[in-house]
Amino acid sequence: MSYFTDSENNFTVYEAPKNGGTTLRLWICYAGTGEIIKSSDSGYYAGTEQTYQLLKEWGYKNKKFKKKAGERVCIKRNPIDRFVSCFYDKAIKEGRIKTDIDTFLDNFADEIEKSTPTMNDGKTNFLKFHFAPQSWHFGDSPDYYDHVFDISEVSTNLKSYLEDKWNIGLPDLHARNSGNGRKFDLTTRQINKVKEIYREDFENGWY
Helix, strand or coil: CCEEEECCCCEEEECCCCCCHHHHHHHHHHHHHCCCCCCCCCCCECCCHHHHHHHHHCCEECCCCCCCCCEEEEEECCHHHHHHHHHHHHHHHCCCCCCCHHHHHHCHHHHHHCCCCECCCCCCEHHHHHHCCHHHHHCCCHHHCCEEEEHHHHHHHHHHHHHHHHCCCCCCCCECCCCCCCCCCCCHHHHHHHHHHCHHHHHHCCC
């Protein structure tokens, strides 16, 4: 993502890749259509092309942080857990990253810049968008937000918040890549590299 504005109910919800966005997007579509479409036989839910087209029409933006009027909420995550989840997804599951994790961490900026896939707009660097600090997606101040939900609160507090806003019951979802545990462990050296890469997130309070 980076944000979705519900003008009728006067609120904007911000999220970053690997911060519960699949569940959020499916709930937005459910609020608009009353349907949840399972896109695979795996037992998980994930967005279809129709889902993303609807979101785009409704004002869902894959863009850098921008201030919006009305009530603002966001979904944050421990930057280390978020990095692990993103690397697992893009390197191990999707094969978009061809180097090992140490090479990737040691040459992070170069590895990101040399990647070729782009977002749906045909311009935005796919990996750069996904690995961008939460500060890129949320701005540099948690005080901007009326509610800051941790990823562990998506199925509880965020769900209740959206149900109140939309005056509907939302389905419990077993979404793609759901779960807050780390996919694998990092060494102390690797953790320190991740902390260095996401220094601004720690400094800005996105943890």
